[in-house]
Amino acid sequence: MRTINHPGVFRLLAALAISAGALASASAQDVPVTFTADQAERGQAAYRANCQDCHGTTLDNGEFGGPPLKGGYFRGRWGVGGLAALSGYLSLTMPPDRPGQLSPQVYADLLAFLLSSNGYPAGDKELPADPDAQGRMTLKR
Numbered sequence: 001m002r003t004i005n006h007p008g009v010f011r012l013l014a015a016l017a018i019s020a021g022a023l024a025s026a027s028a029q030d031v032p033v034t035f036t037a038d039q040a041e042r043g044q045a046a047y048r049a050n051c052q053d054c055h056g057t058t059l060d061n062g063e064f065g066g067p068p069l070k071g072g073y074f075r076g077r078w079g080v081g082g083l084a085a086l087s088g089y090l091s092l093t094m095p096p097d098r099p100g101q102l103s104p105q106v107y108a109d110l111l112a113f114l115l116s117s118n119g120y121p122a123g124d125k126e127l128p129a130d131p132d133a134q135g136r137m138t139l140k141r
Contacts, residue, residue: 030138033083033120035112035127043113046106050095059117070117079118083137087111104129115139 047055054066060073067073078086091107093099102110108129116122120139128134 030140031136033115033127033137033139034123034125035108035115035120036124037116037122039109039112039126040116040122041113043109043111043116046102046110047113050102050106051110054096059114069114074114074118079139079141081139082135083111083139084131084135086114086139087131087134104131108134 051066051069052062054062054064055069056062056066059070060068067077087107090110091100091102091104095102108127111134112122112127115127120141127137
């Protein structure tokens with residue numbers, strides 16, 4: 001089997017995932033996003049290992065120009081819809097040197113860390129790694 005490793009393909013897939021996420025959001029039951037503090041801590045460790053060089057130690061001071069992952073930029077880009085769009089984008093395009101190569105659980109943990117860093121409260125249920133379950137969750141507050 002031949003693998004395709006072309007940035008344009010990944011951008012197209014990301015756009016399709018975002019579109020699918022938007023459609024899922026439109027039909028979502030607006031289930032509040034949920035994650036645990038332990039999951040956010042695992043996500044923080046995964047962030048340090050996979051994301052920190054581009055997005056920085058404070059999620060907005062990256063050495064290689066990655067966009068801010070907290071604050072107004074994050075809220076404006078991701079905080080108004082469903083989790084599926086953010087999850088799809090993350091899992092199809094990140095990290096840029098090996099997009100889609102982390103496990104579904106690591107991507108879910110990273111999402112938990114990003115949500116925690118943006119003021120979403122931790123709860124008693126982990127953020128599921130299952131895209132269908134994530135598709136029913138909203139980032140609206």
